[in-house]
Amino acid sequence: MQSIFIIISKYLFVLYMAIFLLNGFLINLTRQEMADFNIAYRLSNQRLSIYFTHITAAIIFVTVNLDGQWQKVLAYFTASLFLIMIGDIILRTVYKEASHMLYNCIFYAVDIGLIILYRLDGELAIKQLIWCAVGVFLLVVLPFVLNVLPRLDRLKILYVFLSLALLIATLIFGKSEYGSKNWLNVGPVGFQPSEIVKILYVLYISSVLSHNPSLKKIFRTAIISGIVIICLVLQKDLGSALIFFMTFLVVVYIATGKFLYLFAGMLALPAASLLGYTFFDHIKVRVSSWLDPWSDIAGGGYQVTQSLFAITTYGLMGIGLTKGFPENIPVVERDFIFAAICEEMGVLFGIGVIMLFVLMFLEGVRASLESRSRFLTLLCAGLTVLLSFQTFLIIGGVIKFIPLTGVTLPFISYGGTSIVITFAIMSVVQWIFTRNNSYTEDKSEDETDNRVRLNQSKVTHKEEIFEDTESDSEEEMLLNEAIPPKKRKNKHEKID
Amino acid sequence: MRKSIRRVFWLYTLLFLLLIFYLLKITLKDSKNYILNPMNPRLSSKAEDIKRGTIYDNNGTEIAHSEQTENGFERLYKTEGNYSSVIGYTENGMSGVEAGYNFNLESIDAELLQRISAIFTKEPVKGNDIYLTIDDRVQCAAANALNGAKGSVVAMEPNTGRILAMASNPTFDSNTVVEDWDYLTQNEEDSPLINRATQGLYPPGSVFKIITTAAALSANENNEDFEYTCNGYEQFGDTVMKCFEGYAHGTERMENAFAQSCNTYYATIAEHIGSAKLMQTANNFGFNSPVDFPLSHETPRFALDETSQLNELSETAIGQGKTLVTPLFMVMIASAVANDGVMMKPYILDRVVNCYGIQKQKTIPEIKARVCTPEIAQKINKFMCACVSNGTGTGADFYAALPDNSVSGSSVYVGEQHITVAGKTGTAENSSGEDHSWFVCFAPAQNPKIAVAVLLENSGHGDSAEYIAADVMKTYLEIK
Numbered sequence: 001m002q003s004i005f006i007i008i009s010k011y012l013f014v015l016y017m018a019i020f021l022l023n024g025f026l027i028n029l030t031r032q033e034m035a036d037f038n039i040a041y042r043l044s045n046q047r048l049s050i051y052f053t054h055i056t057a058a059i060i061f062v063t064v065n066l067d068g069q070w071q072k073v074l075a076y077f078t079a080s081l082f083l084i085m086i087g088d089i090i091l092r093t094v095y096k097e098a099s100h101m102l103y104n105c106i107f108y109a110v111d112i113g114l115i116i117l118y119r120l121d122g123e124l125a126i127k128q129l130i131w132c133a134v135g136v137f138l139l140v141v142l143p144f145v146l147n148v149l150p151r152l153d154r155l156k157i158l159y160v161f162l163s164l165a166l167l168i169a170t171l172i173f174g175k176s177e178y179g180s181k182n183w184l185n186v187g188p189v190g191f192q193p194s195e196i197v198k199i200l201y202v203l204y205i206s207s208v209l210s211h212n213p214s215l216k217k218i219f220r221t222a223i224i225s226g227i228v229i230i231c232l233v234l235q236k237d238l239g240s241a242l243i244f245f246m247t248f249l250v251v252v253y254i255a256t257g258k259f260l261y262l263f264a265g266m267l268a269l270p271a272a273s274l275l276g277y278t279f280f281d282h283i284k285v286r287v288s289s290w291l292d293p294w295s296d297i298a299g300g301g302y303q304v305t306q307s308l309f310a311i312t313t314y315g316l317m318g319i320g321l322t323k324g325f326p327e328n329i330p331v332v333e334r335d336f337i338f339a340a341i342c343e344e345m346g347v348l349f350g351i352g353v354i355m356l357f358v359l360m361f362l363e364g365v366r367a368s369l370e371s372r373s374r375f376l377t378l379l380c381a382g383l384t385v386l387l388s389f390q391t392f393l394i395i396g397g398v399i400k401f402i403p404l405t406g407v408t409l410p411f412i413s414y415g416g417t418s419i420v421i422t423f424a425i426m427s428v429v430q431w432i433f434t435r436n437n438s439y440t441e442d443k444s445e446d447e448t449d450n451r452v453r454l455n456q457s458k459v460t461h462k463e464e465i466f467e468d469t470e471s472d473s474e475e476e477m478l479l480n481e482a483i484p485p486k487k488r489k490n491k492h493e494k495i496d
Numbered sequence: 497m498r499k500s501i502r503r504v505f506w507l508y509t510l511l512f513l514l515l516i517f518y519l520l521k522i523t524l525k526d527s528k529n530y531i532l533n534p535m536n537p538r539l540s541s542k543a544e545d546i547k548r549g550t551i552y553d554n555n556g557t558e559i560a561h562s563e564q565t566e567n568g569f570e571r572l573y574k575t576e577g578n579y580s581s582v583i584g585y586t587e588n589g590m591s592g593v594e595a596g597y598n599f600n601l602e603s604i605d606a607e608l609l610q611r612i613s614a615i616f617t618k619e620p621v622k623g624n625d626i627y628l629t630i631d632d633r634v635q636c637a638a639a640n641a642l643n644g645a646k647g648s649v650v651a652m653e654p655n656t657g658r659i660l661a662m663a664s665n666p667t668f669d670s671n672t673v674v675e676d677w678d679y680l681t682q683n684e685e686d687s688p689l690i691n692r693a694t695q696g697l698y699p700p701g702s703v704f705k706i707i708t709t710a711a712a713l714s715a716n717e718n719n720e721d722f723e724y725t726c727n728g729y730e731q732f733g734d735t736v737m738k739c740f741e742g743y744a745h746g747t748e749r750m751e752n753a754f755a756q757s758c759n760t761y762y763a764t765i766a767e768h769i770g771s772a773k774l775m776q777t778a779n780n781f782g783f784n785s786p787v788d789f790p791l792s793h794e795t796p797r798f799a800l801d802e803t804s805q806l807n808e809l810s811e812t813a814i815g816q817g818k819t820l821v822t823p824l825f826m827v828m829i830a831s832a833v834a835n836d837g838v839m840m841k842p843y844i845l846d847r848v849v850n851c852y853g854i855q856k857q858k859t860i861p862e863i864k865a866r867v868c869t870p871e872i873a874q875k876i877n878k879f880m881c882a883c884v885s886n887g888t889g890t891g892a893d894f895y896a897a898l899p900d901n902s903v904s905g906s907s908v909y910v911g912e913q914h915i916t917v918a919g920k921t922g923t924a925e926n927s928s929g930e931d932h933s934w935f936v937c938f939a940p941a942q943n944p945k946i947a948v949a950v951l952l953e954n955s956g957h958g959d960s961a962e963y964i965a966a967d968v969m970k971t972y973l974e975i976k
Contacts, residue, residue, distance in 0.1 A: 003545075004611045254500040297535050309536040311519070312527030328537045347523045351516050358512050365505045369498055381501050388508050392515065401518045 002063045006320035009056050013345050014317070016056075017352035020049040020108060024359045027101055028366075046104040047088065050111055054081050057115040057321060064322045076122070080114045080129050087136035094140065097437035098430040099367065105360040106139075106411060106426055112353065113412035116341050119321060120333050124414050131416045135423030142427035143434060153207035153375040159200045160224055166193035166200075167231035180237040180406065192417040194232060194240045198386055199424060201228060201244060202251070206378035209255035218252055218261070236282060239393055239405030245269070247386045254381050255374075290403035303330050307398050310336075310343040311350070318346030333414040335406045338398045354395060357410070361388040364429050370436040380432045383425045532599065532790070539599045540590060544568060549601040549623035551583060551593060553632040554846055559583060560594070560670070564620055573670040577632060578639035581664035581691040582791070582844075585673040592691065593628065596790035597845060600624050600857075605850035622851040629658035629846045629859075634946075637971035638663040641964040647932075647952040648692035648823040651968050654831035654944045656861040657840030660972060662824075664692040694793035697820040698951060701922030702757045702888075703934045704815030706829060706876055708766055709754060711777035713872045715769040720750045720875060722765055730760040733807030737763050737814075740923070740957070754879040755887025757921060759814045766813030771804045774813060781829060781867045782839065788864070789824065789842050796825045816925055827949035828864075830936040833880065834918070834944035837873035839864045880918035881941045889919040891962030892937055896970045915973060916941040919965070923957050930954035935961035939969045946972045 023042040027034065034042075058077035062070050084107045091103055110132055118125040146152070166184070170193045175183040177192075184193050205221045225248040232241035249265035276283045285300050293301025293308075306329045314324065326332050326340035342350035364384030371377040390407050397404035408418040532539065542548075547569055551560040560583055562569045571586055573579065584592020594601070602623045604610060610621045638649040638661040651660040666686040668676060680689050690696060712719040728744035730737055737759055739745060745758045753761035766774055775798070779785070783798035799818035800808065811817035824842060832839035841864040848857040868876075883889045895912040919937030926932055933955045938947035948968050950961040 001615075004608065007608045007611065250504050254497060254504060257497060257500050294530065294533075297533070305530070305533070305535060306537075308522065308527075309531060309533070309538060312523045313531045313536060313538045315527075316523060325537050325541065342519075347519060351519060354512055354516055354519075358509060361508065362505070365501060368501055374497070377497060377501070381504070385504060385508070388512075392508070392511050395515055396518075399515065399519050399522060401515060 006060055009060055010317045010320050010346055012056050014348050016049040016053045017349055020046050021355050024101055028362060043100050050108050054111050060321045083133055084111060091139055095434055097434040099363050099433050102363040108356060109411035117414055124333055128414050131419040135419055138423045139427050143431035146431045153210055156204055156207050159204035163197045163200045166197055171234060181235045182237045194237055195417040195421040202382035205251050206375060206382050210375035210378050213255040239407035243386055243390050246389045247382055250385045251378055251382045255378055286403045304400050304404060307336050307339040310339040316347045318344050334408060336398055337409055337413050338395050357391045367429050367432045371432055376432050380429055547620040547622040549625045552627045553630050554627060557632040577636045578663040580670040581667045582662045583670055585670050587674045588677055592791055597626050600626055600848050625849045627846045629844050631660050633975055634661040634972045638968050641967040645952055649950050650693045650823045650827045651946055651948045652827045652831050654834035654938055654947045657842045659842055659844045662693045693823045694791050696822055697794050698932050699924040700815040700819055700821045701924035701934050702815055703920050703922035703936050705762050706920055707778055707781055708762050708813045709876055710868045710872055711774045712765045712769055713875060715773050723749055724761045724764050726758050726760050732763050732810035733805055735807040737810055751879050751882055755882040757888050762813050763810035766809055771800050771809045772802050775800050794822055796821045823949045823951045826936045827947050830938050830947040832867045833873050833876045834938040834947050836870040837866055837868040839867050877918050880920055881916055884917045884919045888921045889962055891959035892917045892919050892966045894966040894970055896973045915939050930956050933961050935965050937965050945976060
């Protein structure tokens with residue numbers, strides 16, 4: 001009976017995922033026409049998908065009973081379901097203006113992570129659950145904190161100082177984990193500073209580039225980015241270095257609208273890679289094990305080939321939870337967790353996970369598009385790009401689409417710092433959503449003078465306001481910022 | 497700014513779409529090429545609660561099947577036919593076909609349907625069955641001809657690469673592997689667990705002259721007419737090379753030298769073409785590269801390069817020296833000659849059939865390499881015929897009772913028909929005892945249907961290998 005249920009569960013998981021994604025993309029495509037109750041209905045469909053996924057997995061684990069203690073399994077799955085449900089209810093009540101679909105995406109990803117981690121290592125999963133609780137707490141609290149903080153775009157020096165301090169401290173006092181010296185112990189607490197630097201760095205570049213991104217400013221950010229990236233390369237944390245590099249390029253491109261910068265950066269990338277390839281042996285190993293892992297299957301190609309075996313042996317539907325052999329993949333709880341998902345829940349479900357991330361990032365893009373402040377637009381776009389590139393890097397590496405760089409799969413891979421920081425990034429995105437929407441409300445109440453309205457509202461931030469139509473060029477946009485509010489009203493009407 | 501954001505978003509969506517396409521590509525297309533890699537730990541997994549698939553020969557004769565007992569399943573094997581080395585075992589680890597095709601035998605097709613019907617019928621869930629390319633009649637003929645002698649027989653269909661028979665002695669009994677385990681693992685002299693056909697490495701002896709001939713002819717086609725007078729011995733570098741028992745073959749050309757297996761002739765011609773050419777031809781034939789066969793096997797070795805000394809070159813040219821081959825590789829070489837220089841990839845799995853009798857997979861013959869031109873292959877074919885008709889391999893000459901074609905395919909036997917056999921003998925010097933004897937051949941020479949390689953350990957310079965090969969070929973040609 002239990003075997004039959006596991007086989008059926010493979011199809012159920014894909015079905016739940018399909019329902020979740022269908023509702024998500026439907027909301028996004030028809031947001032304008034869709035009535036509120038309709039959106040609410042679709043969001044509740046998504047929530048049901050999450051709960052059903054969770055319960056289906058729980059039934060499998062309780063009946064298969066890997067550790068021989070079904071009570072423990074039940075406790076774990078009850079606690080995690082409780083976290084997801086209660087966390088969601090609190091967040092939806094407190095932040096009516098935030099994107100509830102983004103909450104759903106986050107919780108679905110977290111839940112998939114908690115399920116597959118429990119399959120791989122029960123103890124790690126319990127730790128991960130605790131980190132997720134911390135993360136959910138951040139989701140609740142961080143927007144409040146951000147609201148009372150002084151203007152975030154004025155703290156450039158602080159961001160640079162903290163980032164460099166963290167990175168240099170890691171270079172000096174850091175400990176090695178999986179070949180990268182990217183771990184720092186402060187007293188009893190160990191963490192990955194590069195994760196924290198992610199937020200600080202995006203805050204820095206978006207605050208510098210938000211006001212009139214001149215060549216001089218770009219140059220300044222380029223130097224800081226260079227230092228950060230070199231620190232990461234010295235720590236052998238190539239994945240993070242690449243992530244920062246791409247984030248920098250994209251943020252500069254968004255801030256200036258000049259494709260040239262992106263293009264020049266893209267040209268610099270192969271040059272830098274070639275340099276890295278010549279001077280660092282571990283890069284050479286990574287690249288050669290990407291080009292032909294099969295010739296050194298027991299050595300350099302071991303990780304990637306084991307991952308490919310896991311992903312492809314059981315085909316599109318997978319073998320079923322608890323039936324596979326993911327323990328043979330090295331670092332499966334962290335870098336290679338996507339391979340374990342594909343092996344047991346199927347490649348189709350794995351594709352669903354990729355789409356889930358696309359949906360998640362689509363929400364981030366929406367937040368940045370709806371934002372009326374250049375700083376918040378850049379911040380939100382930067383954070384979204386950072387996370388999506390990280391996702392692309394690790395999934396691409398695990399399936400051998402690109403050379404492997406060890407970074408975590410957001411919300412799914414095991415790792416305390418990574419989980420907490422990913423939650424923090426999403427808290428910022430959700431905070432930007434609430435800011436956008438409260439602004440929209442202000443506007444609808446009284447359109448006479450946006451700027452005055454905003455200043456009077458209880459929000460303490462005073463970011464520069466800009467308007468931006470579908471087709472406006474950069475000059476026009478800069479012009480907009482110079483035009484007094486009275487005149488800009490006309491433009492505004494044109495958009496809405 | 498918003499335009500740029502939208503562009504970046506589309507760029508990233510494109511990247512993720514590429515990921516999805518690539519993931520689908522590796523799963524649906526590329527995976528076939530690598531999931532059967534022995535490093536994949538999933539291949540060796542065995543489930544306790546399912547009935548392992550049955551192994552059949554090509555015509556449906558049961559070779560291995562599972563039966564349900566009170567405590568799990570018992571695996572039963574056909575005893576006659578010297579199958580154990582090739583089929584292997586599933587207890588105390590796995591080997592042979594049982595290991596190579598474990599994944600197919602343990603794969604459950606339509607698992608949901610089987611599991612649900614199992615609740616009602618109480619029949620166990622069953623893995624897929626496999627049909628081998630081996631023909632039980634040929635296999636039994638090989639086993640009987642070998643008659644317990646130490647050595648190995650491999651038969652192959654030259655134009656497809658299908659393995660028709662594979663026997664190895666000393667062997668074991670798959671049915672009693674657990675009981676005999678201590679004896680089997682401790683008997684170092686006989687190493688009965690080794691499948692000599694694929695894992696036994698032996699010097700090729702004079703059979704290697706096939707390669708040297710190909711090298712000489714590809715260096716210059718007129719080398720066929722190269723004349724040399726054999727005095728029974730000759731100095732090469734600092735060693736003296738002797739023909740068999742110092743026999744002087746006199747003045748001869750290549751065909752005669754090949755048929756009589758003249759060592760000094762071949763050492764001389766190797767000196768003319770040089771070690772680079774010989775090495776290139778050997779590599780073309782597949783030396784030093786993986787054989788790509790699903791059962792455990794060894795890679796044929798050839799240790800010669802541009803810097804080799806003359807004595808090394810001359811020894812290698814006649815199959816002594818450091819060259820090592822397996823019987824499987826030897827039958828591949830004979831097949832390549834028979835097949836106009838096209839070496840087929842050897843295979844032993846014909847098809848996979850699920851528990852409802854539906855064919856799931858069928859092996860399609862694949863070309864492994866073009867080892868020489870058709871002209872050279874035909875010349876070697878001619879030399880090999882001469883070797884059997886009036887050279888060292890006359891023991892393989894035989895008459896077979898063939899169905900007369902004039903009676904339109906009915907099996908009326910009209911007397912015995914002489915079959916032209918092409919073959920090459922070999923004697924591999926063995927430092928630790930009596931020499932090994934080789935015979936590789938194919939028949940009928942003009943339209944080859946079967947190629948056979950026979951190796952007899954420590955049998956000296958007899959012609960028993962030729963009789964064994966003749967028996968196997970005769971059996972196959974009569975049933976064809």
